[in-house]
Amino acid sequence: MHGTAPAPALLAADRSADYFESYSVVGLLALVGLLFVAVAFGAGRLLRPVVPTPEKLLTYECGVDPVGEGWAHTQVRYYVYAFLYVIFAVDSIFLFPWATVFAAPGYGGATLVEMFVFLGFLAVGLLYAWKKGVLAWT
Template sequence: MPDYFHGYAVVGLVAVVGVLFVAVAFTAGRLLRPVVPTPEKLLTYECGVDPVGEGWAHTQVRYYVYAFLYVIFAVDSIFLFPWATVFADPGYGGVTLVEMFVFLGFLTVGLLYAWKKGVLEWT
C-alpha cells in the first residue's frame, strides 16, 4: 500500500514546491519593487499609445468569428494527431475510425453552417 501512495506524495510535493515558489516570487516582488505612484503612471496604458476618447469602442465582430473558427480547427488538429497514433494499435482500428469520422462530421457540419451563413466571406 505505501508504494501506491508514493506516486501521489511525489505529485503533492511538486505541487507544494510550485505553490511556494510562486508565493515567494510574488512576495519578493512586492517587497523589492519601488512604489512611487504618479498621475502619469496611473493612466491606462495600451501599446504605447496614450488613451484618447471614451473607453468603449466599436469593433468588427467578424474578426472574433475568424478567431473562433481557428480555435475550432486547432482543437481538431490536437485530436487528430493522437488519434493517428492510437489507430495503429491492435484492437482500436474500427472503433477509432468510426469515432473520428463522427468527430469530423460534427466539424464539417459546423463549417458548412458557417459557410452557409456567409461567415467565411471576407468583405
C-alpha cells in the same frame, strides 16, 4: 515452511500507508510551489521602486495616448475567427491518435468509419459557419 505469510489485514495496512505516503509527497510539492510563488511575489513587492506619476496612472494603449471614451466597439468577427481556429486546431489534435490506432492491426475499418463521422461533424460545422456568412470578411 520457513515463515508464515503476513495476515491480509497487515498487507492492506501497508498498501494504504504507501498510498497516503504518495499523496503526502504531492501535497508537500504543492505547498513548496505555493511558497515559492508567495516568496517571489513578496520579493518583487519589496524590491520594486514605487514612484507614481500621472503618466503611470493613465490607461496604457499600446504606446498611444488614450483619447475619447474608454468604451470601444469591436467587431465580433475577430472573435468568431479565433473561436473557429481554436475549434479546428483542437479537433486536428484528435487526428494524431486516430492515425496511430488506424495503423494497429484489427482496428482499420472501425477507426476509419469513426474518423469519417468525426470529419463529417467538422464539415457540417464549417458549412454552417459559411452559410451564416461568418467566413465573409466584409
